Amino acid sequence: MSNITSPSAAPYPDEQLREGAVVDCRLLRADLRDEYDYVVIGSGAAGAVAAHTLAKSGASVAILEEGPWVKTRDFSDDLHTSFNKLMRMSGTQILTGRSFMPLLQGRCVGGSTVINSAIAWRTPEDVIESWQREFGLGESVTMAKLDPHFDALERDLNVHPVNDDVLGTSNRLFVETAKAIGIAGAPMQRYERGCKGSSRCLTGCPSAAKQGMNVSYIPWALSLGARIFSSCRASKIEVRNGRAVAVHGRAVDTEGGPSRKVTLIAKKGVFLAASAIQTPNVLRRSGVRNSALGRHFQAHPGLATFAMFDKPIDMYFGATQGAEAIDFRKSDRFKLETISMPPEIAAIRVPGVGREFVERLTQLGNTAMWVVQVRAKAEGVVRPGFGGADQVSFSLLKSDLEQTRKACAVLARLYFAAGAREVWPGIYGVPPILTSPDQVRLIEEGPLDSRSYSFIATHLFGTARMGPDRESSVVGLDFSAHDAKGLYVVDSSIFPTNLGVNPQHSIMAISRLVATQVAEA
Amino acid sequence: MNRYCLRPFELRWLYATLGVLFPPAPSAGLFVGICDMPVEAFFADVFAKVPKVTSVGIRAAIWVVAFAPFFVIGRPRTIAGLSPADRERVIVRLSDSRFYLVRQLVLILKTFAALLYTQAIEVREKIGGGLAMSRLPQNGGPAASGSEASPQRLLPLVTDNGRRSHV
Numbered sequence: 001m002s003n004i005t006s007p008s009a010a011p012y013p014d015e016q017l018r019e020g021a022v023v024d025c026r027l028l029r030a031d032l033r034d035e036y037d038y039v040v041i042g043s044g045a046a047g048a049v050a051a052h053t054l055a056k057s058g059a060s061v062a063i064l065e066e067g068p069w070v071k072t073r074d075f076s077d078d079l080h081t082s083f084n085k086l087m088r089m090s091g092t093q094i095l096t097g098r099s100f101m102p103l104l105q106g107r108c109v110g111g112s113t114v115i116n117s118a119i120a121w122r123t124p125e126d127v128i129e130s131w132q133r134e135f136g137l138g139e140s141v142t143m144a145k146l147d148p149h150f151d152a153l154e155r156d157l158n159v160h161p162v163n164d165d166v167l168g169t170s171n172r173l174f175v176e177t178a179k180a181i182g183i184a185g186a187p188m189q190r191y192e193r194g195c196k197g198s199s200r201c202l203t204g205c206p207s208a209a210k211q212g213m214n215v216s217y218i219p220w221a222l223s224l225g226a227r228i229f230s231s232c233r234a235s236k237i238e239v240r241n242g243r244a245v246a247v248h249g250r251a252v253d254t255e256g257g258p259s260r261k262v263t264l265i266a267k268k269g270v271f272l273a274a275s276a277i278q279t280p281n282v283l284r285r286s287g288v289r290n291s292a293l294g295r296h297f298q299a300h301p302g303l304a305t306f307a308m309f310d311k312p313i314d315m316y317f318g319a320t321q322g323a324e325a326i327d328f329r330k331s332d333r334f335k336l337e338t339i340s341m342p343p344e345i346a347a348i349r350v351p352g353v354g355r356e357f358v359e360r361l362t363q364l365g366n367t368a369m370w371v372v373q374v375r376a377k378a379e380g381v382v383r384p385g386f387g388g389a390d391q392v393s394f395s396l397l398k399s400d401l402e403q404t405r406k407a408c409a410v411l412a413r414l415y416f417a418a419g420a421r422e423v424w425p426g427i428y429g430v431p432p433i434l435t436s437p438d439q440v441r442l443i444e445e446g447p448l449d450s451r452s453y454s455f456i457a458t459h460l461f462g463t464a465r466m467g468p469d470r471e472s473s474v475v476g477l478d479f480s481a482h483d484a485k486g487l488y489v490v491d492s493s494i495f496p497t498n499l500g501v502n503p504q505h506s507i508m509a510i511s512r513l514v515a516t517q518v519a520e521a
Numbered sequence: 522m523n524r525y526c527l528r529p530f531e532l533r534w535l536y537a538t539l540g541v542l543f544p545p546a547p548s549a550g551l552f553v554g555i556c557d558m559p560v561e562a563f564f565a566d567v568f569a570k571v572p573k574v575t576s577v578g579i580r581a582a583i584w585v586v587a588f589a590p591f592f593v594i595g596r597p598r599t600i601a602g603l604s605p606a607d608r609e610r611v612i613v614r615l616s617d618s619r620f621y622l623v624r625q626l627v628l629i630l631k632t633f634a635a636l637l638y639t640q641a642i643e644v645r646e647k648i649g650g651g652l653a654m655s656r657l658p659q660n661g662g663p664a665a666s667g668s669e670a671s672p673q674r675l676l677p678l679v680t681d682n683g684r685r686s687h688v
Contacts (some may be wrong), residue, residue: 080563080636085572092575100625222673343648347635348628354609355615357556358546389572428624451621 013215021222025232025251028260031141046491046511048213055224057519067108075204079344082203097395099450103457104224113374117321121501135496148510157191166197166317177418181491201320237286244487269486275458276493297380300459307420315340333375334407351432372407375500376400431458464493534587569611582626
């Protein structure tokens with residue numbers, strides 16, 4: 001294990017930055033005004049890739065990021081600290097509707113790529129076809145156009161299946177059991193270089209092995225001359241004569257100090273990549289008015305189930321998310337995955353109260369956590385909330401819950417086939433502990449009420465939908481807003497629907513496609 | 522101290538509630554309970570950092586649980602005024618309430634309490650995280666090593682005259 005505990009031999013990529021490339025807006029002593037060819041709002045998957053592509057073409061690029069740059073050296077495995085440093089609303093953001101659905105969004109340089117599991121999936125062809133057929137996207141987004149970008153991203157970010165030495169027991173058990181019962185379980189493809197199996201993807205990779213944007217495209221863009229303004233919230237995009245010309249921002253998290261104004265002139269265009277929740281509200285503040293704006297919000301609600309085994313699982317060693325099964329994506333609109341949530345979160349889902357609960361907690365080393373990711377048909381709405389917050393209303397449909405129930409039953413059978421002693425489905429109305437495969441029918445007959453399930457919202461889409469006309473879409477087929485030329489929206493808010501697979505790869509590929517087209521125009 | 526900090530009586534209710542949620546379990550070799558940990562300081566930190574709406578939610582949860590005994594087991598006392606057994610009865614009933622909001626309020630407290638409880642080294646070692654922690658890089662990077670490496674933000678517990686306290 002010595003290779004795991006020893007510090008890396010070279011500085012982390014987020015420590016090798018060009019002088020002056022990072023402007024921490026908390027430290028500004030006066031208002032700031034600067035001029036660039038392009039201004040990119042957001043430094044997550046979409047923004048980082050766009051910035052790098054534009055900088056590589058020789059353009060001058062500024063990146064505006066609301067959160068701070070938390071360096072690899074400063075990542076903590078304590079969830080309370082991590083949530084405060086890395087996540088929007090300290091990790092307490094929720095979607096409201098028939099039930100509450102927590103949402104974890106990165107709010108730091110690198111965005112949610114700092115706190116996700118770096119899973120790479122090319123956009124399914126059937127999804128692209130439906131976008132073309134049902135939403136009129138035509139030739140704007142095709143597999144032929146995306147494939148070269150997928151290839152480049154996979155090279156740049158070293159996409160490959162989880163190495164066997166860091167697969168870990170939970171992931172391995174999932175793959176082997178799935179195969180044994182006829183499900184095509186497989187190790188995940190991830191963006192990583194030298195994963196050490198710390199199982200800490202969700203609180204920031206402590207060895208910079210995960211190729212989040214904070215250690216890849218952002219530092220690479222900066223090395224090409226781009227500049228990033230961190231801790232600066234985009235207030236509005238200035239649109240003059242139907243064209244985006246500047247971005248106005250304000251320093252945040254100044255802890256009582258003055259909040260300086262930041263004005264970035266965009267000579268050629270603005271790339272908006274603030275995520276499917278923040279993007280529509282930035283557009284609203286910028287004067288964009290459109291009946292589709294903020295509507296058609298979609299997600300992949302996730303639901304974790306647990307099982308206890310008679311042997312150690314030690315889910316805190318291995319890839320955080322290392323195995324998956326995609327068999328049910330088309331037929332039943334769900335995907336199965338493994339996950340190792342930090343003990344703080346795992347503890348919440350352990351059944352029981354009092355000593356019984358704590359005793360069960362001490363056996364967490366023998367538990368595995370596998371999850372359901374539902375391609376929900378439900379659509380929600382994003383609106384500006386109180387005090388500048390973002391408000392999301394989202395309620396699952398009965399059909400989504402039917403798929404969830406079925407998926408949970410599949411996972412329960414998988415657990416028992418793997419030798420689990422107990423399965424903890426975590427569904428209100430179903431016994432908290434199942435001890436035999438016969439009891440799986442209780443899940444199949446479980447309630448169709450979202451308040452009975454503990455979903456977490458993952459993967460957000462659709463709030464500034466792309467399409468040919470301004471009545472049903474916000475962004476045109478050239479990826480710029482219908483009402484503001486030169487204002488390119490490149491995050492998943494332009495996706496007409498959710499995907500059924502993890503979206504980071506699709507987001508990056510589409511962003512790279514748009515940035516390449518704009519740079520070459 | 523920020524204005525959202527808990528008042529002394531709210532803290533008493535909170536301790537009574539959390540003592541049920543995360544008690545010591547000597548039979549499982551876990552001798553520390555959450556009440557041995559710096560609950561007040563932790564929640565002051567939480568209230569200082571989370572959005573106001575979350576602070577309101579936490580406070581609402583504390584109040585609902587505090588006055589639940591009257592509605593749940595017919596005892597006109599706050600949660601702090603009950604015996605440990607009755608407190609557990611109340612929390613069990615609330616956790617399994619047919620009212621979604623009530624279940625969620627208990628879950629809010631459990632969630633934040635878990636953030637504190639699992640910071641303790643003894644707890645981590647017992648629940649499995651400790652094993653993995655020993656294998657982790659310490660974020661020291663190339664320049665730092667040994668004592669220079671950035672410290673884990675875990676809470677050590679020491680025994681002081683038979684009582685556990687934090688250093």
